[in-house]
Amino acid sequence: MQPATGLQWTAIGTGAGTTVVKNEQAIFGKIIISGTYVGSATWYDTATAAGTSTTNQILTLGLPTTSVPQSLELNIQCKNGLVCMSGGTPAITYTWL
Numbered sequence: 001m002q003p004a005t006g007l008q009w010t011a012i013g014t015g016a017g018t019t020v021v022k023n024e025q026a027i028f029g030k031i032i033i034s035g036t037y038v039g040s041a042t043w044y045d046t047a048t049a050a051g052t053s054t055t056n057q058i059l060t061l062g063l064p065t066t067s068v069p070q071s072l073e074l075n076i077q078c079k080n081g082l083v084c085m086s087g088g089t090p091a092i093t094y095t096w097l
Contacts, residue, residue: 006097007029007030007095007096007097008095008096008097009093009094009095009096010084010093010094010096011092011093012041012084012086012090012091012092012093012094013089013090013091013092016039016086016087016088017085017086018049018052018083018084018085018086019083019084019085019086020047020048020049020081020082020083021081021082021083021084021096022078022081022082022096023047023048023081024047024080024081025077025078025079025080025081026078026081026082026096026097027075027076027077027078027096027097028043028058028074028075028076028078028082028094028096029073029074029075029094029095029096029097030071030072030073030074030075030094030095031061031071031072031074031092031093031094032069032071032092032093032094032095033063033069033070033071033072033091033092034069034091034092034093035069035091037063037064037088037089037090037091037092038063038064038088038089038090039063039086039087039088039089039090040060040061040062040063040086040087040088040090041060041061041063041084041085041086041087041090041092042057042059042060042061042084042085042086043057043058043059043060043082043083043084043085043094044056044057044058044082044083044084044085045058045078045079045080045081045082046080046081046083047080047081047083048081048083049083049085051080051083052083052085056080058076058078059074061090061092063088063090063092082096
């Protein structure tokens, strides 16, 4: 399953890390879970990696070892930016604008 045309997208697949997706207002569109994965992913409404506190947290997904491919429609307006922090090897694609 591929993201819709016109949206930006980012894939998470290998290892832990923090990614500043956008450092200004953003729309967190959709999460596409591709199938088999292990790990977690957390998204924050912040412009910097230093702003990843629970007060800025949007969503956390603890991901099991197997799953049927699926997606989550979110369309969340982020006032400050969008940062994603992942652990393990979650095989996820998410869209943003």
